[in-house]
Amino acid sequence: MEPINQFIKNNKKIERNNERIYQELLQNPKIVELINDEETPLTASMIKNDLITLKHYADQPSECKENSDGQCENHPDGYIINIDIRNDRANMYYTPCPIKVRNDEFIKRENLIQSYHVPEDIKNATFDTIYLDDSSNRNVLLKKAIQVTDAVASDANYRGLYIHGEFGIGKSYILGCIANELKEKAVSSLIVYVPEILRDLKAGFRDGTTDEKYNLIKNAHVLILDDLGAEDVTPWARDEVITGILHHRMVQKLPTFISSNFSIDDLEYRYARTKENGIEETKARRMTERIRALCEEVQMTGDNYRNG
Template structure:
C-alpha cells in the first residue's frame, strides 16, 4: 500500500500540474475566444472538468503545413480538433483540415473519369493541349466540343457529338478533352474503347462479369464511346450490346459522345452486313437512328498525328 505521505505528495503534484495547465489555458487566445462566446461561454468549472480535452484543442497548430508527400505536418491525420459546449461540458469533434479537403477533392475528381482500355494520353487530354493547324478543322470541332461540354456540365438537355474522320486525326483526343473538362466541372464520365470492351463483355460470360460491366456502361452519367465501328461486326455486338446501350441512353436522355472512322451512313452500311446473318438493314438502321437521336454528327479533318 502506498504510504499516506506519498499519496498526499502525489495528489499535490497532480493539483499543481492541473493548476498550471488551467492558467496556461485561460491565457490561450483560442480558449479566451471560447470564454468570451456570448451565446455559450466556456466557464472556469468547464475548463477544470475538461482540462485534457481543452489542452489538446489549444495545443494544436492553427495553420496547416504541407509536407513533400502532400499531407499536413501540423495535422498528420488530416483532422482539426474543434470544441462544442454541450450539456455543461467541453466536447471535442473533428473537421478535415484544408489540405485534406483539397486532397480528397482531388482524388474525387480523379475518380470522375473511369475508362475501359483507353490510353493515358487520351485520359489526360485537355482542350488547351490540342494541336490546331490550318489544314484541319480541329478548331471548329473544338468549338463544338466546348459548347456541348458546357451544356452537359450545366445540366442542360443536350445531344452529344458523333465525331468521325480518317485514322489518327485526333478524334479520340477530343473525347479525352471532353472527359477532362467535365471532370474539372465535377461531372463524371466513362470512356470506353469499343473493340476491347466487346471482347471483355464476351469473355465475361465465363466469370459472370458481363452484366455488371454492361450496366455500368449503359447507366454512366456521361458515356464516351471511342472508335465505334472498328470492332468485328456481329449480330450480338450490334443488337444486344451497342443498340441496347444506345436505346437505354436515348430513353433516359443521358449525354453520349462517340468517335468513329465512319460517317453514320457508312456505319449503317457496315453494321447491316454480318457473316452470320447476311444483310440486315433494318437492324442496322435501328442502331444508327439512336445514334442520331443522341448525337450531332461532326466530320473532322486533318493530318494523321501518328505518321508524324
C-alpha cells in the same frame, strides 16, 4: 499499497500540474476567444472539468502546412480539433483540415472518370492541351465540345457529339478532353474503347461478368464510346450490345459521345453486313437511328499525327 504520504504527494503534484495547465490555457488566444464568446462563453469550471480536452485543442497548430508528400504536416491525420460548448462542457469534435479537403476532392474528381482500355494520354487530355493548326478544324470541334460539355453539366437541352474522321487525327483526344472537362464540373463519365470492351463482354460469358459490365456501360451518367466501327461486326455486337446500349440511353436521355472512323451513313453500311447473316439493313438502321437521336454528327479533319 501506496503509502498515504506518497499518495498525498502525488496528488499535490497532479494538482500543481493541473493548475499550471489551467493558467497557461487562460493565456492561450484560442481559449480566450472561447471565454469571450457571447453566446456560449467558456467558464473557469468548464476549463477545469475539461482541462485535457482544451489543452489538446489549444496545443494544435493553427495553420495547415503541406509536406513534400502533399499531406498536412501540422495535422498528420488530416483532422482539426474543434470545441463545442454544450451542457456546460467543452466537447471535442473533428473536421477535416483544408489540405485533406483538397486531397479528398482531388481523389473524388479523379474517380469521376472510369475507363475501359483507354490510353493514359487520352484519360489525361484537356482542352488546354489540344494542338491547333491550320490543317485541322480542331478549333471548331473545340468550341462545339466546350458548348456541349457546359450543357451536359447544367442539364440543358443538348445532344452529344458523334465525331468522325480519318485515322489518327485526334478524335479520341477530344473525347478525353470532354471527360476531363466534365470531371472539373463534378460530372462522372465512362470512356470505353469499343473493340476491347466487346471482347471483354464476350469473355464475361465464362466468368459471369458480362451483365455487370454491360449494365455499368448502359447506365453510365455520361458514356463516351471511342472508335465505334473498328470492331468485328457481328449480329450479337450490333443488336445485343451496341443497339441495346444506345436504345437504353436514348430512352433515358443519357449524355452520349462517340468517335469513329466512319460517318454515320458509312457506319450503317458497315453494320448492315455480317458474315453470319449477310445483309441486314433494317437492323443496322435501327442502330444508327439511335446514334442520330443521341448525337450531333461532326466531321473532324487534320493530319495523321500518329505518323508524324
